[in-house]
Amino acid sequence: MKKYDERETLFSRVSLTKDTQQYKEFYKKNKELQITDDSQRQFSFRDVLRKDESYKNLFFPLTKNNKLIIQNLFDMVKRQHVNPNRIDMDNGFSANIKEIGKYYGATSVGIARLNDYSYYSHFGGLSNSLNIDNYGEEILPKYKTAIIFTVLMDKDMINRAPHFEELLATEDAYLKVAIIGSRLAMYLKELGYKSMFDCSEYYLAPLVPLAYDAGLGEIGMCNHLVTKEYGNNVRLGAVFTDLVIGYDKPIDFGLKEFCKECKLCLSNCPSNAINSKTREVNGRQFYEFDDNKCFGMWINSGTDCGICISSCPFTQGVDQVKLDLIKKRPEMIKKILEEHIQKYGRRNNTKNSLDIVKRGARNGD
Numbered sequence: 178m179k180k181y182d183e184r185e186t187l188f189s190r191v192s193l194t195k196d197t198q199q200y201k202e203f204y205k206k207n208k209e210l211q212i213t214d215d216s217q218r219q220f221s222f223r224d225v226l227r228k229d230e231s232y233k234n235l236f237f238p239l240t241k242n243n244k245l246i247i248q249n250l251f252d253m254v255k256r257q258h259v260n261p262n263r264i265d266m267d268n269g270f271s272a273n274i275k276e277i278g279k280y281y282g283a284t285s286v287g288i289a290r291l292n293d294y295s296y297y298s299h300f301g302g303l304s305n306s307l308n309i310d311n312y313g314e315e316i317l318p319k320y321k322t323a324i325i326f327t328v329l330m331d332k333d334m335i336n337r338a339p340h341f342e343e344l345l346a347t348e349d350a351y352l353k354v355a356i357i358g359s360r361l362a363m364y365l366k367e368l369g370y371k372s373m374f375d376c377s378e379y380y381l382a383p384l385v386p387l388a389y390d391a392g393l394g395e396i397g398m399c400n401h402l403v404t405k406e407y408g409n410n411v412r413l414g415a416v417f418t419d420l421v422i423g424y425d426k427p428i429d430f431g432l433k434e435f436c437k438e439c440k441l442c443l444s445n446c447p448s449n450a451i452n453s454k455t456r457e458v459n460g461r462q463f464y465e466f467d468d469n470k471c472f473g474m475w476i477n478s479g480t481d482c483g484i485c486i487s488s489c490p491f492t493q494g495v496d497q498v499k500l501d502l503i504k505k506r507p508e509m510i511k512k513i514l515e516e517h518i519q520k521y522g523r524r525n526n527t528k529n530s531l532d533i534v535k536r537g538a539r540n541g542d
């Protein structure tokens with residue numbers, strides 16, 4: 178089975194500092210990536226966002242301290258001891274854990290078995306904000322179970338993609354993911370189970386495959402998890418634990434067939450990063466994807482784009498009764514798509530700014 182190496186992810190690659198030992202070692206083995214990665218190395222959203230300085234001065238501080246909050250949550254979880262008086266659990270406790278996750282703020286929660294290959298093989302050094310230098314450190318498979326959850330993003334903001342509101346939505350969701358994950362991890366430690374949470378600053382494993390295993394959705398042409406109810410307008414979080422409870426199974430609501438007809442993320446992607454050619458990884462179907470092309474759009478727009486999120490009919494809402502019929506009546510896919518395009522066009526692209534970043538809103542106009 179293939180183990181992902183976080184050092185091969187685009188974010189780890191473009192964070193490498195040119196001509197350091199780590200840089201030289203990586204590109205000695207991956208020469209074909211070097212020129213494009215060099216052109217995209219170490220940029221900041223603030224530098225490239227096409228807004229004037231006063232806009233940036235006013236609105237970038239909205240999320241500036243998110244990483245500091247996440248760092249404190251991370252330290253709190255690390256510091257907390259595992260209660261030596263463990264409370265035994267049976268499989269049925271899965272149902273409680275799901276409700277507890279929602280009580281803490283998750284939109285949906287699923288539970289998956291962790292195999293050795295579920296983990297990244299090595300850290301990619303993306304935890305600087307936690308004051309951790311872990312580049313190249315091997316990740317040991319310490320936990321047995323992943324509690325995976327989704328957090329819904331603000332649709333009004335996502336429908337402004339690729340503008341600044343989209344970035345506000347994703348940053349906010351990453352913070353919520355960390356809050357929920359840390360609370361769940363601390364709760365499980367209180368019950369006597371070793372636990373740690375994944376967050377935007379610290380990943381033990383790629384989360385899309387685990388979210389698929391946990392039955393939270395299917396993998397769409399955009400390579401994101403697509404949920405039946407909210408599409409890919411969700412961010413994923415996880416808690417890794419040695420608690421063993423009942424596991425969920427993958428679901429099949431017909432997304433593979435739907436994507437073949439739809440392709441709206443592909444046709445709307447401004448950088449041609451999305452591809453309809455499938456690839457299989459550890460028995461799960463993904464799609465070809467050009468991460469450098471996608472990142473080029475981030476650098477161009479000064480946000481993490483998100484057009485493939487606002488383009489997805491499931492993000493805007495799909496009639497669930499019709500959706501449940503598509504396995505028996507595949508013609509329903511065309512019907513759903515026709516209705517979607519009639520309502521939103523090829524993508525819901527709302528142009529006017531939201532009040533939160535409208536400068537006139539300060540004066541009440």
Ligand code: SF4
Nearest residue numbers: 446471474482483485
């Ligand atoms: S984020 Fe934008 S550029 Fe990247 S794949 Fe999605 S639509 Fe394409």
Ligand code: SF4
Nearest residue numbers: 397436439440442489
């Ligand atoms: S936009 Fe269409 S093709 Fe892309 S993931 Fe969503 S349903 Fe699939």
